[in-house]
Amino acid sequence: MSATADIATANISTGDSHEHSDKAIVVRRMDFSFDAVDTMDWYRDNPILTAFIAVLSGTFPPGEQMFIESVRHFKERVTDPKLLDDVRDFTRQEAHHTNQHKLANEKLESLGWKAQKIEKRVEKAIALLNAKRSKRERLAATVCLEHITAIVAEYVLTHPKQLEGMHPSIKYMMIWHAIEEIEHKSVAFDVYITTGGKRKMLYRIMRAIAVLFPTLTIARTIYLLWAARRMPSWAQIKEAWTMLFGDEGMFTCIKEPFKDFYREDFHPEDHDNRELINKWKAEIETYRAG
Ligand SMILES: [Fe+2]
Numbered sequence: 001m002s003a004t005a006d007i008a009t010a011n012i013s014t015g016d017s018h019e020h021s022d023k024a025i026v027v028r029r030m031d032f033s034f035d036a037v038d039t040m041d042w043y044r045d046n047p048i049l050t051a052f053i054a055v056l057s058g059t060f061p062p063g064e065q066m067f068i069e070s071v072r073h074f075k076e077r078v079t080d081p082k083l084l085d086d087v088r089d090f091t092r093q094e095a096h097h098t099n100q101h102k103l104a105n106e107k108l109e110s111l112g113w114k115a116q117k118i119e120k121r122v123e124k125a126i127a128l129l130n131a132k133r134s135k136r137e138r139l140a141a142t143v144c145l146e147h148i149t150a151i152v153a154e155y156v157l158t159h160p161k162q163l164e165g166m167h168p169s170i171k172y173m174m175i176w177h178a179i180e181e182i183e184h185k186s187v188a189f190d191v192y193i194t195t196g197g198k199r200k201m202l203y204r205i206m207r208a209i210a211v212l213f214p215t216l217t218i219a220r221t222i223y224l225l226w227a228a229r230r231m232p233s234w235a236q237i238k239e240a241w242t243m244l245f246g247d248e249g250m251f252t253c254i255k256e257p258f259k260d261f262y263r264e265d266f267h268p269e270d271h272d273n274r275e276l277i278n279k280w281k282a283e284i285e286t287y288r289a290g
């Protein structure tokens with residue numbers, strides 16, 4: 001199926017989004033169909049790259065649930081009506097991401113990638129974290145993870161070549177998700193700061209997440225390959241390495257924007273991505289029309 005045809009079949013509705021031209025956060029109801037994903041290695045015929053995206057897809061539903069809850073705990077203390085409005089749209093966007101990724105994970109599981117097992121593992125890890133950490137620390141963790149999500153989203157949208165060879169249904173789900181992550185990237189941060197959160201705590205938690213998140217994602221990718229009994233070739237290992245750690249690779253390119261987080265006056269909107277997402281939103285609309 002062509003990318004054009006695929007996005008055209010994705011049902012997009014912005015009916016509940018209060019969409020205005022000046023609105024930064026738009027809730028888009030998407031209804032991707034993953035029926036056409038019929039090959040196991042749907043990303044460049046490369047099992048490592050496919051497993052890597054499957055791990056991210058498995059991580060999103062419990063992760064986003066945690067984001068929603070951690071922000072909700074502080075909603076009562078938010079007085080700015082604009083921020084309250086943003087919290088509502090942030091919650092709706094994340095809830096839709098969860099729904100679509102859960103559907104994708106069902107498909108991935110049927111293809112042999114244990115994405116739903118990843119969901120359950122992450123769920124357990126979060127429950128453990130919730131039992132040990134304060135609400136403030138959980139919100140701080142959300143702020144850190146939202147920063148990582150936003151810079152990965154920026155990377156995806158500025159390196160469209162990386163998306164080549166991905167099955168269109170999954171590719172457009174990732175593009176849609178990336179756009180919305182950029183749209184709401186400052187919400188958790190603003191709630192954290194305006195309700196009295198200290199940057200010192202953010203730095204402490206980010207130092208832990210900066211080690212844990214990539215380590216766990218890579219370990220889970222290896223687990224998925226093992227569980228699916230997939231042994232990649234040397235050429236596939238080399239390709240995956242280049243795409244993740246090469247000069248233009250994801251982990252290489254997000255290093256600089258990642259470091260900005262530790263600046264004393266950092267705000268997520270310092271990375272102005274409006275032009276970037278406008279370009280992609282237009283592209284999605286063109287695909288829809290096509
Ligand atoms: Fe999300």
Ligand SMILES: [Fe+2]
Nearest residue numbers: 094146149181
């Ligand atoms: Fe998010």
